Amino acid sequence: MIYTDWLYWLFVFVAVVTYYIIPHRFRPLVLVASGITFYSYYAGSYVFLLLLEAIAAFVLIHISIKKKKHWMYPAAVIGVVLVLGYFKYSNMFITTLNDLLGFLHQPFLPTAEQIVLPLGISYFTFELIHYIVERKRGSLPEHKPASFLSFLFFFPTMVAGPIKQFQVFYPQLTARFQLDHALIGVTRIGIGLFKKMVLAGTIDLLAEPVYSQAGIASSDTETLWIALIAYTFVIYFDFSGYSDIAIGTARLFGIVLPENFRFPYLARSIAEFWNRWHISLGYWLTRYVYFPLGGSRVPTYRIYVNLMCTMAVSGLWHGAAWNFVVWGLFHGLMLCVHRFYVKQIKTKLKPVPRWLKPGTTLLAIGITFFGVTLSRAFFILPVADGWKLVLRLFGLT
Incomplete structure (x- = not known):
């Protein structure tokens, strides 16, 4: 693990000291340099891939805005998605295609064993898409290229998030050293x-x-x-x-x-769970997948479709295997059931007596935790094995 490496913490110390002793205008450069150094050490030459991807996206969106070349905006988004797709999902796609065409008795396409998933590319891609979309919308403050790169290559979040927002991150680059920040x-x-x-x-x-x-x-x-x-x-x-x-x-x-977890296993519904669990991912999925699909401003059946699609994306983002898709759809189904209950059933029920509310709260927490726990069977295991586990859990095999 990176965080058990003493060299990593020495690197953090040097980076922090350097960050505070130089003038504010050079701070983004320190973050870029430290991020590139960190990524080069732990992921090698893949740092050039991320740099090239970031620079290309920045140039495309800049030209799209300044020169009114509107096609460059979707090109930038599609480009970064294709890069993620190639490195993360190529083998999944090839294996699935070969399985579907198994009647040929030989692989339709060879598995690309040499493809290695670059460290943290899923987080990098989502932050880059956030930047491209918000830049196009005009919601970002004026900034220089170095600030953009410091956002993407901020090394504490490159491995496992949280997924940042540029408009929140950027204004903090001029903060002075404060002892309470260090103690916290x-x-x-x-x-x-x-x-x-x-x-x-x-x-x-x-x-x-x-x-x-x-x-x-x-x-x-x-x-x-x-x-x-x-x-x-x-x-x-x-x-x-x-x-x-x-x-x-x-x-x-x-x-x-941004905080990423707020006691998620105390959630009283699956919707509340996703407001407490991996919060930065939930925000990203809501803003850049669920809302563009129409969110809740569409006919009822479309809302359910939007929920299922959004959670399918969540599953695919977590891993390049069908069990993650099943896990995502499982959560999508729970969200649909919860929404149906809230909109169609709960409104017709009589108010719960005050003396019963603690019990109903505990019951709601228990039901939510049960659903989340059961879904883990498909998070940890391939689909067939996950299904066997579910059957065993209920004594059906």
Whole structure:
């Protein structure tokens, strides 16, 4: 793990000190240089791919605005999506196509084994799309190219987010050193490391039965439920730990990043869960997928389609395999059911007596947690194995 490497923390210290001792106008350059150095060390020559992609997108959107070349705006978006698609989804596409054409008794296309997914490219792509769209909309403050690159190559968020917004990030580049920022930053880093290395690492031992087909086959129903619940907490502590470390490191630079988790397992509905879980991703999906599809301003059946499509994109973003798509559709279905309940059923029910509300709140939390936990079967395993796990959980096999 990057964050257990002492050299990384020495790098952070040098970057932070350099950031504060130089004039404000050079700070973006420090962030660009540190980001490129960080990415080069951990991902090698792929840094040139990200640089080329960023520069090309910046030039295209600049020409689109200044020269009224409107076709360059969609070209920039499509370009960055195609880059992500090639590196992340080529093998998924080829494998699926070969499976569908299995009657030929030979691969229709060879699997591109040499394609390696560049570190953090999913986060990089989503932030770049955000920048392109908001720049086209005219909602970004005036800035120089170095500020744009510092936004994309801000190394604390390059590996696992949170997904930033340029208009929030950019004004903070002139902040002075404040002791409270540093203390908050160090504290958040400590909390994040504790979550990842102690809590996630320890609870992970309980989750081992659901990591393989053999473990599923050899475990009883009770053990599998314990393991899947444990995995649900492993995911939370591991991922929120990453976010804490990123948020804490950014604070050392005087930069406040968006919170990514707010006690998601206390959510009373699946809609509330997505307002508490990976919040920056939920915001991005809502603004750049759900709203462009029509959001909630369309006929009812279209709203459900929009929810399913948005969560399918969420699943694909998480991983290049069909089980992630199934996981996303599972959440989309839960969102549709929740919306139907709120719009068609809840409004017709009598108000809950005050003395019953604590009980109904606990029940709502329990139902939501149950649905989220069950969906993890398709997050951790291929579709067939995930389905076997679900059947075993309910004693059906």
